[in-house]
Amino acid sequence: MAAIADMDAVTDPGPAVPHEPTAAGSPEPRALGLAPSASMITGGALGSVWVWIPLAIVVIGISSIPSIIGFVVAGVVFIYLMRGIEQVERVRSEAVFGMDIGIPPRRLSPHTGFQRWAHQLWLDLSSTRFWKAVAHHYLRMIYDILVTGLALALLVFAFLAPAAAIAIGNSDADAGLTFLPTPLAWLLAVVALAAAIALLVFAPALDATIDRWLLSPSPTAALQHQVSALADARQGAVTSAQTERHRIERDLHDSVQPRLVSLAMTIGLAQTKLDTDPPAAKALIAEAHDDAKSALVELRNVVRGIAPTILSDRGLDAALSAVVQRATNAGVPTTLSVHLPRRLPDEVEACAYFVVAEALTNVTRHAGASHAAVTVRLDESANRLYVTVFDDGRGGAWITDDENATGLRGLDERVRAARGTFSVASPVTGPTIVTAVLPCAS
Template structure:
């Protein structure tokens, strides 16, 4: 996927996402032309928009017996509130300049339709969703009432003196002169002053409502930390177990048979040293070749545990070696790296293994004609973005068990990235291409 995610700070129901840096203290500018214009425009739009989400909610509740109507109304309502949440946050930042943090959002660990349905359920059951609903209607109602009152006072300020003067100058019965002209002018001045005060100072309460209902609660932030740490711990445990199984498999299926063959060859050579010297020399030469092959396989196993080039020369050089091996294997691969500084060791190791395993999958399974690796450090958010693209066959996905004949190792990569408190995603339509992404926090 080109980037799954939302730019939001989220809690994975099955995978933890990256925590965004703590926002700066809010810098409220609740007074001025922009806040006042925002309140008036919001009131004008709200007088029409007010009924649309409310109508959907009423339709959904009244359609519960028919199920289908309820489901459709609920889905539309959820998507509507999602959009409202984004719009309100953008408006609050643009109008008031407050750096309001984004509350955590749980993401479904499932895939396909199940992920979509589960995500809707997670959203509806979250406090963030209903706080957004409450914020939207509270602020909209407040803007409508304040603006309507201010406009009514302005209308009175301009019309009351004119009406009093007209009645005073008319030949109608004096009983119609219920509002003397001086009193009308006094009330008009008071009404005008109150309207101006409302239009100038009322938006400050809008800013308070935004900060109250849009900000993440301390409890939600604590829940995020607990859930993220628990998920990272589980990912670390699972990743370590998977790594042990991989090392055992590599030693058992690769190095061990080679060493057994080497021992047998040396044993045969020993039996022929006295009786058939040429055959013994041939066996010794074969054993020498087996020893060199075993050494290469053992180096590959060691490289899979802790590549020396990574610690010595950094991520750029290590990835260049991985890309070169992929190119030599028949898949031309390009590398784009933007790393202005060295990263923490665990982050570099995680990024290295993501790229190495992904390119191994490309060379073995994808049938690709080209691949591309992009590694970029977002210094503002302190996040490392890793992307591996190939134009081969698609259909790659994270499954519960990657130990079968069609193993892709994506489950192991997902666990490794989760252990680093990052996010991992795969976008791989059946027709291709495949894009693997990982986002890793780089805090020391």
């Protein structure tokens, strides 16, 4: 798509949607077993080295405050490092314990370019989620180090104490060295071995508790996210309705209205010539008839832009097939891949239809593409519809705030009103990928 005024750099439309656990097919949580014990031992071993690296970055940043640049670089590195560690910890928790922990919502910057990057860093740094992740990482790492170290010390004592007692008992050393009788050494060794095994087996249960405590979203954060999402959806609905009204007014004023005015004038001329020049009147009536048919076609196009009949009658698959066929007839060969095992709520189907229709309109008008592809897939486990429109033409598409440019901006507002997410990936050299993710709860 061309870098026209109605396109904008991709901006995330509000807070991220939290992960919704799925009951079907989810593994049963397990706090004990070989995998949790191995994970704790591995975490303790790696943590004894890793624990100093983030601390060193913090120390370097604090010591570099006078130079500003060093402090900023250290801060950026620390934020990215902790964000990456949070993702690793979530993957590890899921793989080891099988817990489907929800992901707290993450506020996303509405800005673009460098301002968005800097603002996003600030939003992350000032969020509760970030500092809970930092606390989780260090609390769990220190716990694993201590438990693994204690278990290792008990195992060493269990194996060395009897040997030392036997060696002392068989030596000719002074009796003062025989403070640990062999029977007592064996008893303590058995106790130490049992304690070490118990630690390695049962201590991971606290690891699971730490994960559930610090990685899960708090009820307050979830409620705040819902409020923000509803407010954003409401704003999107209001703005989308205004944009749609302006579009209908523009279409009626620019196409149907002039055609009807021309029709009225032609009929008026035919009336004046009906008695004096019947052949001319007949020609004018034929012209008026053609104008009436053209006005009817244009009126149908306007109505189709409001509520396509084929969508309600035959469903999203058939409606998108018609859209794709129009794009192909306009000179851009377009393929369609649809996976919809069932009908979706009307508002979801309408939103998906307009996303595809408007995106393909931009492709045929501005992109200079040789090929386009539309993919529509329903993820039944997450109950979300994924809509993707790809073209291999010119890039540079972005969503703008210009009120006179309503293409991608209007789609963004419409998707937000449906509580979905909308994004555009369009490097200057192309290709362009428009993606909408729509929740399908009825």
